[in-house]
Amino acid sequence: MVNTPGTTRTSGSVEEAPTDPPVGPSTGPSTAPVTDVVEPPSTTLLARALEATIVPYAMCEAGDLRIVWANAAFEQTMGYDAAGARERQRHPIPEAARRHGEMAALRARLAQGEPTTAELSIPRADGSLFPCRVHFAPVDEPDDRPADTPGTPARGPAHWIVAFEDRSERVSHDEQQAALVEAERRERRSVGIIVQVSDLLMDVTDRATPLHEIATLLRRSVVSWAAFYVNDGGLRPVDATSDVRPPSGRGSRHGEHRRPDGGDVEHAPQDAVQQLLDGDRDRPVELALDREYPRASASHWLVERVALESGVDGPDSAFVVPVPGRRRVIGVLVVVPRPEAGGRLEESTTTVLELIARRVGLVLDNARLYDREHRLAETLQRAMLPQQAEVDGLDVWTYYAPNSENAQVGGDWYDVLQIEQDVVGVVIGDVVGHDVEAAAAMGQLRSVVRSYAYDVTLPGPVLERVDQLVAGMRIPRAAGLVLSTLHRLGERWLLRWSRAGHLPVLHVRGGEVSQLLGAGGPLVGFGNGRRATAELELEPGDVLVYHTDGLVERRDRDLREGLDALSRVVSGVTARDSAGIGEELLSRLADHPEDDVAVVVVRVPDPRDVAERGRSPRRRRWSLPSEAASVGRARHAVVRTCHAWEMPDASNAELVVSELVANAVLHGYGHVSLQLYDTGDGLRIEVEDGNPAPPVTTDGHPGRVGGFGMQIVERLADWGWRQSSRGKVVWAKVRPGALPPTGR
Structure with missing residues (x-):
């Protein structure tokens, strides 16, 4: 007997049996029924598949999200298994992994029982973070009661199956892009600061104003506080007039100091700031503000100045940047970092500060060279003028x-x-x-x-x-x-x-x-x-x-x-x-x-x-050299002018101008300018010199003659002072009929 394909023969009868799906194109109509029913894999097979996949998977309980199972990929990625994960879930989340807003939103979505996704950073066993996109899918338990039975509350899932999508490359790429953007921002900021500093230095002389403006610019942009100090026979603020300055020369003045009990000389530790001033260092120096330095040292003086002037609460340290000239360090730039920088200077900030210091040093050196040549020429010329x-x-x-x-x-x-x-x-x-x-x-x-x-x-x-x-x-x-x-x-x-x-x-x-x-x-x-x-x-x-x-x-x-x-x-x-x-x-x-x-x-x-x-105009002016003989010349000029203008009280005016010019010669510098004005109701005297420090009325100098000059001026005239481009102008308007002092 010949068997016909598609049939089986049993017990002398022929039964129709399901045929296999045709392979390839059909050559004609088929009378055999076709079915697409495929028997689903068993639960065991699915478990083995989840275990074998290279994607990290885990299952956690609803509510507290306690992990009850994790596959091998999870353990390989994290460095711990499900038990290790449960142990870690009892510990506080590391600061770097905390995303409070994201976790709160995630829990709110999970409470709805719907699939959801979140961006998280999960700590690995070695302490590093695993940036990932976490996909949650609900897993329902079999139940005899349908979840949508009328009159019964809806039940949430008992477990969640969680897939962990590795985002390390994406995060790394984002971080690189962010780093590039930040680097470009810092570079643009640095270039902008340098351009502004260059503009401020366009017309700088040896005056303090441009340096104050540069320090203000730095405070607004990169540091908490900044100030320039010049090294003229010792450090001093750029606008200081005090002669109390720390020594800045090389040698034992900074290398030794007396013991507090008056004993033998002790050798002081090496002063890093002094090394900057001496040219032995050329990179910024960190100056700890909570340390004690020898009183004769430049570091001690700077620490006191920073504490006095900075107004910054509790800085731990300051950084001292040398301001180099052509042949020597002509000053320093002192800055206090911002608190958010952790008391440190970023590399880009350090570069900006060094560039600014070099530019300031070069411009100041040029200005001083020009000023010295100018003063030399002016002194030579005025010495030759009658x-x-x-x-x-x-x-x-x-x-x-x-x-x-x-x-x-x-x-x-x-x-x-x-x-x-x-x-x-x-x-x-x-x-x-x-x-x-x-x-x-x-x-x-x-x-x-x-x-x-x-x-x-x-x-x-x-x-x-x-x-x-x-x-x-x-x-x-x-x-x-x-x-x-x-x-x-x-x-x-x-x-x-x-x-x-x-x-x-x-x-x-x-x-x-x-x-x-x-x-x-x-x-x-x-x-x-x-x-x-x-x-x-x-x-x-x-x-x-x-x-x-x-x-x-x-x-x-x-x-x-x-x-x-x-x-x-x-x-x-x-x-x-x-x-x-x-x-x-x-x-x-x-x-x-x-x-x-x-x-x-x-x-x-x-x-x-x-x-x-x-x-x-009834005005007279004289330029006098800064020497004692100028006092006599000024007195003679005032007496002659009062007689020419038919003004009374020439003797009082002579005494006032004598004191003002004497102060300018003794305490000022540069040429002294004397100007006389007929105001219509009296004589006004103005004396200008190069020292911006204001005149001070004193009760005399203990132990020696003098110190009563401004008291004499107060008796005979109304007086005051003002800043000028060269230094200061002290003026006095002689009071008509004022009686000269008879004694001291």
Whole structure:
């Protein structure tokens, strides 16, 4: 018998049996029934599958989520099994793994009995964290009662099956991206700080203001507190005026100190801050603020300053960054880190601080080099300029000032010579340049002209001899000048002059102004023949105005326009004395000169002169060297001015100015500026010096003479003081009728 496929034969009968699903395309209709029913795997097989999968799985009880089972992948990933997991669940969650908001939201969702997912970080056995996405699915227990039977409360799941999806790579990627973003933010912040510091340093001098602004910028951006201290014979705040400073030189002053009981000298530990100042270290130094340092050390001084000035509650340490100059450390930058930084400085912050310190050091060093050159040139130049001239029979006023915008010093100069009893020489000149070389050339030229003027007298021949000598001396700078002599002729004077490439002198008579253009010639040293001499007879009331080009030269006009403007101003002056004329010229033309300015005003007195108060500025100014002789010069200037202005109480004014100038010479530095003003109801005296410290009234110096100066000023005048660009101005207005002190 042939068996037919798809059938079985039993007991002589044929039964239809289920056929296998066709494999491949069907070739025709099939009459055999087809079924897709597949018998599900057994529970044992499912358990073995969960155990074998490489994805960590665990089962936990509902409610407290206590783990009751975990597969091998879970144990391999975490380093502990289900029992270990239950043990760890009894311990507090580590701080780094806590996500209070996420866990609260997770428990709320689980209470609904619905599948849910959460982002968690689970501690491993080695202490590291396993960042994962945790998927919860409810597992119901078999129950005879349907969960949705009417009238019965809904039951939640008894267990949760939990799958742990590894998120380490994603978290690592996110952390890298966050780190890159943070690094870029820090870099942008650092660049921004450097740019702002560069802007602040654009016009820095040796003043304190830009350094204070930089310290404020650092406090706003990267540290809790910051301050600069300069190393001038010892550390001091940038605006300090006290002479109580720690020593900063090398040697035993910082290496040893006396024992508290007065015993032998002990060797102090190495002072790290002093090593910075000495150049033995070049990286920032951490300064512990709770340590005791030797009292003679720079560290001790800095710790006291930080405690006094920082205003930061309980910092543990500060960091000291050297501010290097070209040849030495010229100061330090001291900072206190922010509390959130744990008392440390980030590497990026340290880099910013070091860059700022280097820039500040370079700019300060340049400013100091320039300032030293400027002071040297100014001292050299002023030492060669005569003081306010006193000439019998003539009213003479002189003035010199360097460029007010850039404080440059150049070769402008003037000279007033009493050649003979009835012969006066007046010279004004200008050497090209604004530096020490120009000032030195001016000094040489001034000495040559002065020597020949006393010997020859006539201006033209004097300049001929000057040409010869200057050509042999090879003075490196070109120069121009006007040399004139005035010879007394009773009440009149005969003016003779010769010009060597310089602007003409202005002559004023009866309000008419003329330029003395005659006797012109080339610059000094370039004359190759005879130089001419011109003459003019001066009458009582005539005025001569000698000046350098700084009085009239401006960027927005040519020199001829400047001379015309000067002529118009001179013609309108109403003052009847040379000082009043000069002050009015300066007030209208020299408020902001673009070059050095030297002016000499000579007036032939007129017996018919009548004082005219209020019609012109009544101000006098003198620049005095910081030396004892300046006190006498100031007293003489005040007495002469009071007599010229017909002011009473000249003796009181003389005493007040004596005390103010003496204080400026003793306690200030730099040149002393004296200015006198007629206020209409009295005399106002102003004395300026380079020390910004205010004057102090004392009860005298115990054990020695002196110390009563400001008490004398208080008896005779109303006084006060104010800060200035150079330092300070002390002013006093003399009280009319005040009685001078009779004793001390």
